[in-house]
Every structure is written in C-alpha cells, then in structure tokens.
Amino acid sequence: MTAATEGRPSPGTGPAAGPLASARGLTKRYGVRHALAGIDLDVGPGVTGLLGRNGAGKTTLLRCLATDLDPGGGRLTVLGESPETSAGRTRIRRGIGHLPQNPVLYPHFTAFSLVDYIAVLKELGGRRARHDEVRRVLDAVGLYDRRHSRVRRLSGGMRQRLALACALLGEPRLLLLDEPTIGLDPEQRIRFRDLVSEFTRDRGAVLSTHQIEDVGALCSRVLVLDAGRLVFDGSPDELTGHARGRVWSAARRPRDAATAWRGPDGRYRVLTPEAADPPADAGEAHPVEPTLEDGYLLFTAERG
Amino acid sequence: MTWHLTPRQLHDYARGRADEVAAMSAEAHIMSCSHCRSALPADESWLQASWADLRDIVDRPRRGPLERLLSAVGVAEDKARLLAATPRLYRAWLIATVTVLACALFAAHTVHGGALLFLYLAPVLPLAGVALAYGRRVDPAHAFTSTTPMGGQRLLFLRSLAVLVPAVALCAGAALLLPSFGPAWAPAAWLLPSLTLVAASLAFTRWMPLGVSSALLAGTWLIALGAAEAVRAWNTIHLFGPTAQLCWAVALAALLAAHPLARAGRA
Amino acid sequence: MKLFRRAKHPPSFDPDGSDAALLAAVAGGATGALEVLHRRHAPWLRARLRYRTSDPDLVDAALQETFLAVWKNAGSFTPRSADGDAAAWFWTIAIRQLISQLRRRANQWIADTDPAPYETIGDASAEDLVLTRVEHGPLGQALDSLSPELRTAIQATVLDGLTVREAAQLLGVPEGTVKTRVMRAKARLREQLV
Numbered sequence: 001m002t003a004a005t006e007g008r009p010s011p012g013t014g015p016a017a018g019p020l021a022s023a024r025g026l027t028k029r030y031g032v033r034h035a036l037a038g039i040d041l042d043v044g045p046g047v048t049g050l051l052g053r054n055g056a057g058k059t060t061l062l063r064c065l066a067t068d069l070d071p072g073g074g075r076l077t078v079l080g081e082s083p084e085t086s087a088g089r090t091r092i093r094r095g096i097g098h099l100p101q102n103p104v105l106y107p108h109f110t111a112f113s114l115v116d117y118i119a120v121l122k123e124l125g126g127r128r129a130r131h132d133e134v135r136r137v138l139d140a141v142g143l144y145d146r147r148h149s150r151v152r153r154l155s156g157g158m159r160q161r162l163a164l165a166c167a168l169l170g171e172p173r174l175l176l177l178d179e180p181t182i183g184l185d186p187e188q189r190i191r192f193r194d195l196v197s198e199f200t201r202d203r204g205a206v207l208s209t210h211q212i213e214d215v216g217a218l219c220s221r222v223l224v225l226d227a228g229r230l231v232f233d234g235s236p237d238e239l240t241g242h243a244r245g246r247v248w249s250a251a252r253r254p255r256d257a258a259t260a261w262r263g264p265d266g267r268y269r270v271l272t273p274e275a276a277d278p279p280a281d282a283g284e285a286h287p288v289e290p291t292l293e294d295g296y297l298l299f300t301a302e303r304g
Numbered sequence: 305m306t307w308h309l310t311p312r313q314l315h316d317y318a319r320g321r322a323d324e325v326a327a328m329s330a331e332a333h334i335m336s337c338s339h340c341r342s343a344l345p346a347d348e349s350w351l352q353a354s355w356a357d358l359r360d361i362v363d364r365p366r367r368g369p370l371e372r373l374l375s376a377v378g379v380a381e382d383k384a385r386l387l388a389a390t391p392r393l394y395r396a397w398l399i400a401t402v403t404v405l406a407c408a409l410f411a412a413h414t415v416h417g418g419a420l421l422f423l424y425l426a427p428v429l430p431l432a433g434v435a436l437a438y439g440r441r442v443d444p445a446h447a448f449t450s451t452t453p454m455g456g457q458r459l460l461f462l463r464s465l466a467v468l469v470p471a472v473a474l475c476a477g478a479a480l481l482l483p484s485f486g487p488a489w490a491p492a493a494w495l496l497p498s499l500t501l502v503a504a505s506l507a508f509t510r511w512m513p514l515g516v517s518s519a520l521l522a523g524t525w526l527i528a529l530g531a532a533e534a535v536r537a538w539n540t541i542h543l544f545g546p547t548a549q550l551c552w553a554v555a556l557a558a559l560l561a562a563h564p565l566a567r568a569g570r571a
Numbered sequence: 572m573k574l575f576r577r578a579k580h581p582p583s584f585d586p587d588g589s590d591a592a593l594l595a596a597v598a599g600g601a602t603g604a605l606e607v608l609h610r611r612h613a614p615w616l617r618a619r620l621r622y623r624t625s626d627p628d629l630v631d632a633a634l635q636e637t638f639l640a641v642w643k644n645a646g647s648f649t650p651r652s653a654d655g656d657a658a659a660w661f662w663t664i665a666i667r668q669l670i671s672q673l674r675r676r677a678n679q680w681i682a683d684t685d686p687a688p689y690e691t692i693g694d695a696s697a698e699d700l701v702l703t704r705v706e707h708g709p710l711g712q713a714l715d716s717l718s719p720e721l722r723t724a725i726q727a728t729v730l731d732g733l734t735v736r737e738a739a740q741l742l743g744v745p746e747g748t749v750k751t752r753v754m755r756a757k758a759r760l761r762e763q764l765v
Contacts, residue, residue, distance in 0.1 A: 347614075
C-alpha cells in the first residue's frame with residue numbers, strides 16, 4: 001500500500017520542544033466525587049501506560065487530554081496548546097488520535113465509509129488523498145479486505161481494530177487509547193503492540209489498560225492512578241522493583257497479606273505489605289521473583 | 305518455449321531502445337512466453353502510481369443517493385459526506401415529522417381553528433430534529449466525532465442544516481395544503497419563529513447540552529401557547545402577526561450574529 | 572453503474588494463479604486479483620504501447636482504460652490456451668484503447684461515436700501465420716528490408732491484429748493507403764521468402 005498523506009497540514013504545529021502533554025494540579029469533579037484530584041504529569045514520546053482500577057480516573061484523564069472533557073481545575077496543555085479556548089481545542093484535535101472507551105460505530109456504515117467519515121471530520125483534505133489515507137489505516141489494522149463490509153457484520157475484535165484505524169488517521173502526534181486491546185485475540189494483540197510501537201518511534205501514545213502484559217511489552221513508562229491520584233510514575237522495571245522482596249510462595253494463606261491467591265500447584269502466591277521476613281502463619285514460604293503485575297497489585301492493594 | 309530473450313534484449317525493448325525489427329521480434333515472442341513477459345524490467349514507482357490511480361477508481365465506495373444529490377446541487381464532496389451521514393435517529397425523526405404534519409393537516413381541515421394548531425406545532429418539529437441530530441445521548445459515535453477538529457460547533461451546525469432543510473421543506477409543503485385562514489401570508493407565519501427557536505437552542509449549547517436546550521425551548525413554547533389558549537387572556541395569533549414577525553426576525557439576526565461560528569468567521 | 576455493484580464478499584484467489592483464475596476472481600469483485608493482473612501485465616503492455624506512440628500520457632491513459640475495461644468485463648474472458656494465459660486478450664483491449672485515445676485527441680470537438688463495423692483483411696492467411704513467427708529465421712531480415720511505412724502497416728494489421736480502419740487511425744493515414752501498403756508489403760515478403 002502506498003500512503004498518500006500529502007496536501008494536509010502538519011498536525012498541531014505548536015512549539016515542537018517540550019512535552020507532548022503536560023498537566024499541573026489537574027482536577028475534575030463529578031458532583032462531590034473527585035474523578036481527578038490534582039494530577040501532575042508530563043507526557044513525552046514513546047508509550048505511556050495508564051493502570052488503575054475501574055473508576056480510578058483513567059478514562060477521565062484521557063478524555064481531558066483528548067479535549068472531550070473540560071478539566072475542572074489546574075493547568076493542562078496538549079501539544080503546546082491550551083484546551084480552554086475553542087481555537088486551542090481545534091488545534092489540539094488536529095494533532096491527536098483518540099480511541100474512546102467502548103467505541104460505538106454506526107452499524108449501517110461500511111468499514112471504508114466509516115473511516116472515511118472520520119477522515120472528513122479530521123479535515124484530511126482532497127478526496128483522493130483522503131481515500132488513500134483511509135486505505136492505509138485499514139491496511140495497517142488488517143481490515144483492508146473487509147473494507148466494504150458493514151460495521152454490524154464485523155466481529156467485536158474487528159470493530160475495535162476499525163476504531164483504532166480511525167484513531168490512526170492522519171498520523172497524529174499523540175495517540176490517546178482507552179483500553180484498545182479489549183476484544184482482541186492474542187495474535188491481534190501482538191499485531192497491535194507492533195503497530196503502536198512502530199507508530200510511536202517519534203511520537204507519543206497514552207494507553208489505558210487492564211492488560212498488564214501490554215504495559216510490560218509496550219510502555220517505557222507506567223502511571224498508576226488510584227482514586228484520582230497519581231500513586232506511581234516510573235518505568236515498568238521500577239514498578240516491578242517495588243515488589244522485590246515482598247512476593248512469596250507459601251503453603252498456607254497468611255492473615256496479614258496485602259493480597260494472596262492460590263496457584264495451580266496448590267501453593268499460595270503472597271504479596272506482603274512490607275519487604276521483610278517471610279509472612280507469619282503461612283507455613284513454609286520462600287521468596288519468588290516479582291512480576292509487573294505484583295508491583296501494580298501492591299500499589300492498589302496498599303491503598304484499598 | 306525453448307528459448308528466451310537475453311537480458312540485454314529485454315532491457316533494450318523495455319527501454320524503447322530496440323530497433324523496429326528487434327521490437328517486432330521481441331513482441332511476437334513475449335506474447336507466447338510468459339517467462340520473458342515477467343522478466344521485462346518494470347519501473348516500480350510507475351507501477352505503484354499506476355495501480356494507485358486505478359484502485360482509486362475501482363475501489364471508490366458507493367455513494368448513497370442523498371450524497372449524489374447533494375454533490376449534484378454543488379455541495380463540496382466532503383460536506384456532502386458529512387451531511388449524508390446522519391445518525392439513525394434522524395430517520396425516525398423524519399417519519400415522526402411527516403406523521404405530526406399529517407395529523408396537524410387533518411386537524412386543520414376537520415376542526416375549527418385547527419390551522420392554528422399547525423402554526424403551533426411547525427416550529428417545534430425542527431427543534432426536535434436538531435436535538436436528535438447531535439450529542440452524546442443521541443449519536444452513538446459521539447465520543448469519536450467530538451474529539452475531531454470538525455467536531456463540536458462545526459459538526460453541530462452541519463447537522464442542524466441537514467435537519468433544517470428537510471424540516472422547512474416539509475412544513476412549507478404542508479402549509480400549502482392548509483385550508484385558507486387569516487391573511488394571505490398566514491400559512492408561512494411559522495417560518496421565522498421556527499428558525500429563531502432553532503438558533504436559540506444552538507446558542508444555548510454554550511451553557512447546557514443541546515437536548516436540554518431544545519427540550520426547554522420546545523416545552524416553553526408549547527406550554528406558553530397552551531396556557532394562553534386555555535385562559536383566553538390573550539390572542540395567541542398575535543405571536544404570528546406582522547409586529548411579532550419583525551421581532552422574530554430581529555431576534556434571529558441577533559442570535560446568528562452571536563453564533564460562535566459567525567464570531568470565528570469575523571475574527 | 573455496474574462498476575460499483577459488486578458482491579459483498581469478493582472471492583479469494585491465489586496470487587500465483589493463472590490469468591483465467593484471476594480474471595474469474597476479478598469478475599467476482601476482487602480488487603486484489605486486479606492488482607496482481609496489473610502487476611503482471613501492465614509493464615509489458617506499457618513497453619509495447621510505447622512503440623506505437625511517443626506520448627507517454629496517452630500510453631498511461633490507454634492503460635488505465637484497459638484495466639478498467641478488464642475490471643468491468645473480466646467475466647467475458649474465455650481462455651484460448653490450456654494455461655489460461657490472457658496476454659493476447661489484454662493486448663487486444665490495450666491497442667484498441669490506445670486507438671480510442673488517439674481518436675479522442677484528434678477529434679476532441681467531435682463526440683466520441685461508436686466505431687462502425689470493422690473491415691478486416693480476410694482471415695488469418697498462411698502468410699499471416701508465418702509473419703507471427705517473426706522471431707524465427709530469415710523473416711527478420713526480410714522485414715528489415717521493408718521500408719518503414721510498409722513495416723508499420725504489417726505490424727499494425729498482422730502483429731497487432733487491428734482492422735484496416737483501426738490501423739489507419741493508429742498510423743494516421745487513410746484506410747486505402749493501409750490496404751495498399753499491406754498488399755505491397757506482403758508481396759515483397761513473399762518474393763524474399765520464397
């Protein structure tokens with residue numbers, strides 16, 4: 001496939017240097033509940049993973065970055081622009097690709113016409129160049145052969161990929177992906193990782209997910225959100241390191257574990273709140289190598 | 305085939321450098337020899353460009369009748385695409401509009417003073433259409449479209465246009481079928497109130513969702529008229545009289561001038 | 572328009588399959604099969620058309636029309652040989668599209684009319700069959716001795732398989748002249764080869 005993206009303005013031509021997005025004391029309230037309770041954040045190139053429980057504020061943060069929600073307080077700039085004014089929002093939108101959570105697409109459209117419709121909304125100019133770009137993104141997500149199928153005839157995984165194709169339109173400088181790998185089978189997830197890591201060589205992406213393996217495989221940086229606060233900001237290795245000395249394989253479930261579950265071998269994997277001696281009343285226990293998931297669980301369990 | 309053209313011969317022929325007899329010889333050979341045909345050196349960039357041109361023609365998605373009609377009357381290709389692509393509720397609204405107009409017409413012909421009912425209802429129909437054309441609640445793909453550069457006010461404006469044109473056309477068509485009542489301009493008296501209400505509902509989106517503002521205006525309009533009718537304190541026909549029409553026109557002009565797109569255009 | 576009314580699910584195809592198999596897939600709406608055929612046939616068609624006109628734009632336009640015609644009429648192809656090779660069919664379309672481009676350019680102010688019934692110079696004669704074997708033996712030398720006018724007349728009518736009228740349009744001379752040149756050329760060849 002040949003990509004034809006000529007004739008369109010370079011997206012979001014703000015100050016090139018500096019972070020792709022930056023937040024200072026960002027808050028967002030729904031009624032009395034703080035969805036975001038003061039977030040400080042700088043997003044650079046590469047993939048930034050966003051972890052946290054349901055309701056931790058991941059989607060709210062992404063929607064603020066995507067100019068879909070007005071933050072309630074604090075300062076936010078995306079691609080060097082402030083989303084406070086309508087003109088600023090439009091300039092940001094020219095430079096981002098947003099994949100919303102549980103994307104719903106018009107079922108009566110064909111895959112091609114749906115992506116084409118979004119391409120028109122993204123101001124990709126000229127019918128010919130726009131159609132070539134639509135073909136490029138459909139090919140990138142492996143849906144080119146189904147381009148004339150109606151959306152309602154596509155499987156859940158295919159719709160997810162179609163939504164991703166829409167986000168990739170126009171080669172945005174910053175991708176904002178809200179649970180992009182839901183509904184994808186393992187092969188498609190690998191393909192997705194490849195696509196995103198290829199895409200983010202000189203660009204940025206923020207990816208909210210419950211798939212901790214995706215974070216380990218893709219992200220150079222992880223953020224853990226809990227109740228609207230940023231509780232961890234570092235590399236995946238640092239998050240794993242947080243659990244070092246606190247993961248045990250034990251014969252019994254101890255009472256004071258942060259979290260523990262029974263493995264297929266009949267032994268318990270125990271995460272202890274402190275890096276210390278083996279957990280008490282767990283019977284025979286020996287330390288094991290922590291994983292990224294252990295690090296994440298310790299962060300959320302500590303605050304649960 | 306027992307023999308093949310030499311690479312040199314193939315190269316000369318492909319570059320147009322073979323003399324006439326050599327070319328004729330090569331041509332006669334390649335017609336029966338697929339091996340030499342595929343061995344002809346090809347200009348890869350030309351081949352790709354040529355295929356891209358061809359694909360653009362054979363792989364163009366079919367355009368719906370509405371989109372073709374819009375293009376035929378001079379709407380730009382991308383705008384036609386946006387206007388023709390409307391949420392499913394749009395069709396439901398269209399059917400509801402036709403039904404309501406038919407009922408109003410029936411009432412106008414059978415009930416005394418029924419023509420007034422038509423005047424009351426006609427301004428509300430486009431309002432409902434606009435409310436159903438844009439927004440998180442009614443547009444399933446709203447989360448997608450709202451974060452595109454065209455999302456927000458521009459898409460809202462286009463969608464409103466896609467509603468207003470058929471709504472006004474349908475109401476105008478129905479007005480022609482009204483029994484004669486009042487002065488000659490009476491069947492067109494709904495037009496300015498109707499456009500003003502839509503413009504007001506769009507203007508109110510600065511403070512509230514479109515659905516809320518439309519419902520608010522439509523509700524206020526219908527309740528006020530109903531109340532006035534009920535108490536008979538004031539003849540509602542004045543709302544459509546010449547003085548009122550002037551007020552409607554002034555209000556409409558003010559609302560349009562204050563519209564964000566108009567302000568952005570002036571800036 | 573027939574062009575866009577295609578089956579929802581185009582048939583699958585083997586990219587290394589025969590022309591006939593690919594054309595069958597194209598008839599079912601597989602643009603991918605058309606791409607394979609384009610890759611397979613466009614280069615040689617382009618090279619060959621370029622020996623018929625010096626204008627590369629005309630060649631490109633004729634080629635695009637050729638493949639559009641293939642897209643629309645793929646179902647009408649009937650393979651002549653066992654291997655399902657469609658080169659001759661492609662060439663028949665391509666050379667006629669080139670002539671139609673030439674005609675359009677020559678009479679841009681005249682509406683494109685349907686061609687009148689074609690007049691061919693008889694059936695393929697023994698001489699014609701000999702001529703199509705131009706790559707072998709002494710025929711090449713015999714052709715070489717012909718004047719360029721006679722040679723192009725033979726090329727257009729016998730090798731390219733055009734009618735007299737089409738050859739006249741391609742060469743830009745009256746039909747009578749084409750007929751005379753073809754007769755003279757055949758006579759000369761007969762003298763030299765017998």
